[in-house]
Amino acid sequence: MIGLFERLARPFLHALDPEDAHSLTIKMLACAPLPRAAGDDKCLAVRAFGLNFPNPIGMAAGFDKNAEVPDALLRLGFGFVEAGTVTPLPQRGNPRPRVFRLNADRGVINRLGFNSQGAEAVLRRLAARANAGGIVGINIGANKDAADRVADYVRLIERFAPVASYVTINISSPNTPGLRNLQQAGALDDLLARVIDARERVTRNAGPTPALLKIAPDLSLAELDDVVGIARARRVDGMIVGNTTLTRPASLREMKIAKQAGGLSGRPLLPLATRMLAETYVRVEGAFPLIGVGGIDSGTAALGKIRAGASLIQLYSALVFRGLGLVAEIKSALIAALESDSLDSLSELVGADAAAVTAEAWPG
Numbered sequence: 001m002i003g004l005f006e007r008l009a010r011p012f013l014h015a016l017d018p019e020d021a022h023s024l025t026i027k028m029l030a031c032a033p034l035p036r037a038a039g040d041d042k043c044l045a046v047r048a049f050g051l052n053f054p055n056p057i058g059m060a061a062g063f064d065k066n067a068e069v070p071d072a073l074l075r076l077g078f079g080f081v082e083a084g085t086v087t088p089l090p091q092r093g094n095p096r097p098r099v100f101r102l103n104a105d106r107g108v109i110n111r112l113g114f115n116s117q118g119a120e121a122v123l124r125r126l127a128a129r130a131n132a133g134g135i136v137g138i139n140i141g142a143n144k145d146a147a148d149r150v151a152d153y154v155r156l157i158e159r160f161a162p163v164a165s166y167v168t169i170n171i172s173s174p175n176t177p178g179l180r181n182l183q184q185a186g187a188l189d190d191l192l193a194r195v196i197d198a199r200e201r202v203t204r205n206a207g208p209t210p211a212l213l214k215i216a217p218d219l220s221l222a223e224l225d226d227v228v229g230i231a232r233a234r235r236v237d238g239m240i241v242g243n244t245t246l247t248r249p250a251s252l253r254e255m256k257i258a259k260q261a262g263g264l265s266g267r268p269l270l271p272l273a274t275r276m277l278a279e280t281y282v283r284v285e286g287a288f289p290l291i292g293v294g295g296i297d298s299g300t301a302a303l304g305k306i307r308a309g310a311s312l313i314q315l316y317s318a319l320v321f322r323g324l325g326l327v328a329e330i331k332s333a334l335i336a337a338l339e340s341d342s343l344d345s346l347s348e349l350v351g352a353d354a355a356a357v358t359a360e361a362w363p364g
C-alpha cells in the first residue's frame with residue numbers, strides 16, 4: 001500500500017522545494033495508518049551496544065529531527081531510528097533555500113544548520129513513546145549561539161539518556177560554524193570526558209544508555225588516529241561514520257548546484273564515506289561497533305558498508321530518489337548474501353574487506 005502510494009506521490013514531491021517535500025512527508029507519516037512491520041528474518045538480527053536490533057538498517061539523523069514519526073518509520077521496516085539533531089533551545093537554522101537535490105548525481109546538499117524545535121518538545125515526544133518498544137536513538141547538538149558548547153552536550157545527554165535507546169554526540173555537522181573543531185584532540189578529549197561522566201551519573205537512575213560519536217568523513221587520517229584513540233580511551237560505545245562532506249568529487253555532473261555551500265550526501269558520498277569507515281574499523285580493533293552511513297542506495301552498497309566494517313548501517317538521501325521500498329530491497333540482498341555464503345549472521349561479514357578497502361587508491 002505505502003509502496004504504491006509512494007510511487008504515485010514521488011513525482012509530486014519532486015516538483016516541490018526539497019524542504020517543503022520533506023515537511024509534507026513527515027505530515028503524511030504522522031497520520032498514515034501503518035500496520036506493524038512483518039517480523040524480520042532472524043539472520044538479520046544484530047546485537048550491538050547492548051541493544052538487540054531486529055535488522056541492521058537505520059534511518060539516519062536529520063530525517064526526523066524533532067522525533068515526530070519514529071514509530072511510523074519502525075513500522076515501515078527500519079531496524080532503528082535516529083531522531084535529531086536536537087539542540088537545547090529551539091533555533092531556526094540557516095535562511096532558506098538550504099536543501100538542494102543533485103538529481104543527475106543522486107545526491108543532496110544541505111546547509112540546514114540544526115533547525116530544531118528544541119529539547120523540551122523532542123523530550124516530550126520521546127518520553128510519551130519510551131515504553132513503546134523499538135530502538136529509537138537521539139542525535140544531540142549544540143545551539144549555534146551557545147556560550148559553552150560542551151555544556152549543551154552535557155545537558156542534553158542528562159535529559160535524553162532516560163528516554164532514548166542511545167545518544168549520538170554529533171560534532172560533525174558542517175553547517176554550524178566551528179562545531180567540527182570539537183573533533184580536534186584537546187577539545188574532543190574534554191568533551192568526551194564531560195559527556196561520558198554525565199552519562200555515568202544518569203546511568204545510576206536511568207540504566208545504561210549507549211553514547212555514540214558521529215564524525216565527519218573529511219577528517220585527515222592523522223586526525224582520525226586522534227579521534228579513535230580518544231574515543232577508545234574515553235570508552236564511547238560506538239562511532240557513526242559519517243556525516244555529510246564538504247568535498248565535491250570530480251565526478252559530479254550537477255556542476256552548478258554543486259557550488260551551493262553545505263554538506264553533500266547521497267551516492268557521490270559513498271566512496272569517501274566507505275573508505276573512512278574502513279579506516280576507522282582498522283583503528284578501532286574491535287573495541288566497539290561502528291555504524292556505516294553515507295551514500296547507501298542499494299543492497300550492494302549496504303553489503304559493501306558491512307564488509308568495510310559496519311555492524312549497522314543508516315541511510316537518508318537515497319530515500320529521496322529510491323523511496324521506502326529500498327529498505328525491503330536491502331534486506332532481501334543481505335539475506336541472499338548470507339545464503340550464498342552459507343552464513344548464519346551478518347556479524348561474520350563485518351570488516352571482511354576493511355584491510356583491502358584501506359589499500360585502495362584514495363577516492364577522488
Ligand SMILES: Cc1cc2nc3c(=O)[nH]c(=O)nc-3n(C[C@H](O)[C@H](O)[C@H](O)COP(=O)(O)O)c2cc1C
Pocket residue numbers: 060061062063065084085099108110112114139170173214242243244265266267269293294295296314315316317318
Ligand atoms: C537534509 C539532511 C539533513 C541532515 N541532518 C542531519 C542532522 O540533523 N544530524 C546529523 O547528524 N546528520 C544529519 N544529516 C546527515 C545524515 O544523517 C547522513 O549522515 C548523511 O546524509 C549521509 O547519509 P546518506 O548519504 O544516506 O544521506 C542530514 C542529511 C541530510 C541530507
